Amino acid sequence: MVKIAVASGTGMDIPFLRASPQTPSTTCAQPSTNHSNHPTPDVATEILRTPIATGKHTITIFTRSTPSNPLPGVSYKPVDYTSLPSLTSALHGYDVCLSFIVVHLDAGNTAQKNLIHPCIAAGVQRFNPSEWAIKNGSGAPPYANKDAIAEYLAEINREEKVLEYCLWQPSVFMDYFAHPYALSRGLITWPFFIDFNERRAIVLDDGEQPLVVTRVTDISDILALALESEEPWPTVGGMRGVRTSINEILALGRKIRGGEWKVEYVSGEDVERGELRTEWVPTVMVGPLARRAMPLGTTQSGAPDTDATAEPLRTTKPRQSVRKRVPSQRTIAVDTISVETGHTLENSEGEHAEE
Numbered sequence: 001m002v003k004i005a006v007a008s009g010t011g012m013d014i015p016f017l018r019a020s021p022q023t024p025s026t027t028c029a030q031p032s033t034n035h036s037n038h039p040t041p042d043v044a045t046e047i048l049r050t051p052i053a054t055g056k057h058t059i060t061i062f063t064r065s066t067p068s069n070p071l072p073g074v075s076y077k078p079v080d081y082t083s084l085p086s087l088t089s090a091l092h093g094y095d096v097c098l099s100f101i102v103v104h105l106d107a108g109n110t111a112q113k114n115l116i117h118p119c120i121a122a123g124v125q126r127f128n129p130s131e132w133a134i135k136n137g138s139g140a141p142p143y144a145n146k147d148a149i150a151e152y153l154a155e156i157n158r159e160e161k162v163l164e165y166c167l168w169q170p171s172v173f174m175d176y177f178a179h180p181y182a183l184s185r186g187l188i189t190w191p192f193f194i195d196f197n198e199r200r201a202i203v204l205d206d207g208e209q210p211l212v213v214t215r216v217t218d219i220s221d222i223l224a225l226a227l228e229s230e231e232p233w234p235t236v237g238g239m240r241g242v243r244t245s246i247n248e249i250l251a252l253g254r255k256i257r258g259g260e261w262k263v264e265y266v267s268g269e270d271v272e273r274g275e276l277r278t279e280w281v282p283t284v285m286v287g288p289l290a291r292r293a294m295p296l297g298t299t300q301s302g303a304p305d306t307d308a309t310a311e312p313l314r315t316t317k318p319r320q321s322v323r324k325r326v327p328s329q330r331t332i333a334v335d336t337i338s339v340e341t342g343h344t345l346e347n348s349e350g351e352h353a354e355e
Helices: 042-047 049-054 086-089 107-122 141-156 174-178 216-228 246-257 267-273
Strands: 001-007 016-019 031-033 057-063 075-076 095-098 126-128 199-206 211-214 244-245 262-268 332-336
Touching: 001 107, 042 049, 042 216, 049 057, 049 216, 049 332, 095 107, 107 126, 107 141, 174 211, 199 246, 211 246, 244 246, 262 267
Parallel strands: 001 057, 001 332, 057 075, 095 126, 095 332, 199 262
Antiparallel strands: 016 031, 211 244
């Protein structure tokens, strides 16, 4: 039987984010430590749905304390993420460790490194670093730590393979383009740079950049198959839903939604300078401040549903320059330290499915 450990706390107080009051020219994020209603972040929960549903895995969530609203079908184990001996002991008997750490909040990659070495010491066979989004070398600041961890794992295995690992990198979630409707029932979404609901889009340069999008349910299905496979995992997962382009997604939106669209074009030079001169900016909401997507078929009036308690991570006034950062059965340990919702608006181009 596959035994899965899902860690939802680090002991390091890695926060969710909320928006600070907007200044005339820029916005910045401030931490919020209200985690009470989110024992397991939404991305990890959705990606684990198929492995849970197979009934082939025993799932244990590593956490700092037992949550008040536990997930069905899993158990919980308190752990100390600052103690390597404690983590080594907790990981004994597990075959796979899956990490969902929000890397841009993990200073020095301390939390993720604190998982890697106990995995080796405890004899864990497979490790997935937090690579559930765009590919390495994207140049996106929030993902710099991903690049560092990939290099770190390669160095550890340079002379001798001591830990099998895979960078899944399925790229941008297709689900975001369906906002505010839910393709995955628990995933937190927000208006993306091509907003089907509001018939508007922000296009970088000529819009011909290649883009990979993958539906979260497909990621979950593929992960379930990989966990049961006896074949060695590749270093790069190569998971791909569809390879398309910004223009092709925009054309699909026009076909599906019809009507008049507001399309604004931005130059790569402006983005490199940290300037985004558009009439709107995709509103990112994470953690307890975010609203879940609406079920498919739900009607609404005009703009997406809002919540007085929800605050945007980035907003702007019309035509305002805004600085934007341009991320046999086995035992499985899954680390879900925080919500993986830092995807960038423009994807890095690349051939493979990981983006």
